[in-house]
Amino acid sequence: MKYIGLLLVLLFQSCMGFSQELMGSWSGNLDFGVQKLTFVVHIAHENGQWTAKADSPDQGAFGIPFQIHVEGDSVFLNNSQGIKLSLLIASQDKLQGQFYQSGMKIPVILARTAKDVLTKKVLPYQTPKPPYSYDTIDVVFPNKYANIQLAGTLTFPKEQGKYPAVILLTGSGQQDRDETMFGHKPFKVLADYLTRNGIIVLRYDDRGAGKSGGSFEASTIDDFSKDAISALEFLKKQKNVDINKIGILGHSEGGLVANLLAGQGIPNVSFIVTLAAPTVPIRDLMIEQLYSVGKAEGMSEFQLAMAKEINKKNFDVVKSELNTDEAFSQLKKNMNIMEESSQNEAIRKEMLMMLTPAYRYFVRIDPTDFIKKIYIPVFGAFGTLDVQVPSTLNLRGYHDHLPRNSKTVLKEYDGMNHLFQKAKSGRVVEYGQLEETINEQVLKDIASWIKGL
Known part of the structure; x- marks a missing residue:
């Protein structure tokens, strides 16, 4: 989901003005409380300039650049994602200081490490590569509600004819059209598989991401829903689209948007596919999500119980109509x-x-x-190891409230995580450690279901 991003994102770098002392690789850990992530810094000195790249191997992220500023024995690092480090040369083999991200301040120590020890193979993810067996074009379409342009990719079979079609709605956080995360490109894999199986796919960059206009930070689910409606309007005008077989496929928060739009009876939407979609009040979901993440990260039952009670109070405050000052005071009291x-x-x-x-x-x-109020067919999928949108709770949300439909399929995939990878623990840090981007059985089930409608 969008709002646990602080647990999911790690990038880094370093550099210095003490040539031989700083050249090489450094490694350490960031302790986020419920999660510890390894990061590695590679420092070089070329043509009189210091350069550095960083790896977050637990997340499958490698070669991340940072800007560097050196003052005496202090080094200041920052990148375009708003991540900063302030480091001091503590000894020939140690850098120490602070890591900053989104208001968080975490102590960090980097130790010199042999480069070959840190070398990690970049996993062969499922990302498809050209030449493709279908046609693909980059497109731009308007959102007249917000007066912005959204950019995406349309993929469709080469043969003439009418085909079912879907738009893809990304999950939490500001995503590009491929929903790129942890080295994976889930939506590129989805679009490739579906199009090879005779389904037209439109995927697009979120507001402010990639080539799409607009601002993401202050946007709400209502804004994202209007982006989706704009994508649907564009899709149904394409000549090879079967107007009677247009659907929405949403992952995580994108699945939430799919549920909201389908429940409002948006014209020309004849089915939805939701992957790990919230089906319960978001206040309840966030409480359960934090509990599941904490449990996966090894918190004791006592700690989990205490944290859950505090989180219940906190999310009740967030959900309330208290003004910001009043709500902030209550949160401080709760904490x-x-x-x-x-x-x-x-x-x-x-x-x-x-x-x-x-x-x-x-x-x-x-x-x-x-x-x-959803009367069209739904394919709702969940993974039993999903710690972000727990399967038991959200399957029950569908079973308790979704009107009966003979074509609806609700399915729980054993041993799969939030990204529908075959997982060992379901922990967020594991996403980038797995070669699989999306399990092939899930891809097959979605394509078969859509074509069988």
Whole structure:
């Protein structure tokens, strides 16, 4: 989901003005509390310039560039994602300082490590490569509601005829058209498989991502829904599209949008496919999500129970109509933060992020009222190892509220995580460690179901 991004993203780099001392590779760990992630920094000195690249091997991210500024024995690093580090040369073999991201401040120590020890094979993910057996074109289409242009890719069979068609809606966070994450490109894999099986696919960059216009940060689910409606309007005008077989395929938060639109009876949508979609009030989902993530990361039952009670109170505050100051005061009381301190600064900024209008809008959503009004066929899939959208809770949401339809299929995939990879633990850090981008059985089931409607 969009709002656990702080647990999912890690990038890094380093550099210095002490040539031989700094050249080489350095490694360390970032402790996010419920998750510890390895990061590696490779430093070089060429043509009088320091350069550095970083790896986050647990997330399948390698060769990430940073900008560098050196003052004496201090090094300041930053990149376009807003990640910063402030480091000091503690010894010939150690750099130490602080890591900053989205208001979080984490102590970090980097130790010199032999480069060959750090070398890690980039896994052969499923990403398809040209030449393709179908046609593909880059497209631009308008969102008249927001007066912006959205950019995407349309893939369709080479043979003339009328074909079923879908738009793909990305999950949490600002995503490109391929839903690129942890080295994987799930939507490129999905589009490739579906199009090779006779289904036209339109996938597009989120607002402000890739080549799409608009601003992502302050946008709400309502804004993303209007982006989806604009994509549908564009898709149904394509000459090879069967107007009676147009659908929405959404992953995670994209599945939430699919449920909301289908429940409103959007014209010309004849089916939806949801992959790990929230089907319960978002307030309840977030509480269960944090519990599942904490459990996967090894928190004790006592810690989980305590955290769950606090999270219930916190999300009730976020969902409430209290103004920002009142809500912030209540969150501090819930978290037992009685005074300002450097140790509490990261928590304070995290709480303020929870009180942004877009996030409060999100937490107040209850998809059940919309699911009750979905009368078109639904293919709803969940993974038993999903810690972000737990399968038992959200399958029950469909079973309890979705009207009966003989063509609807609700399926739970054993041993699969939030990305529908065959997983060992389901932990977020595992996503980039798996070669599989999307399990082939899931791809086959989706394509067969759509073609069989």
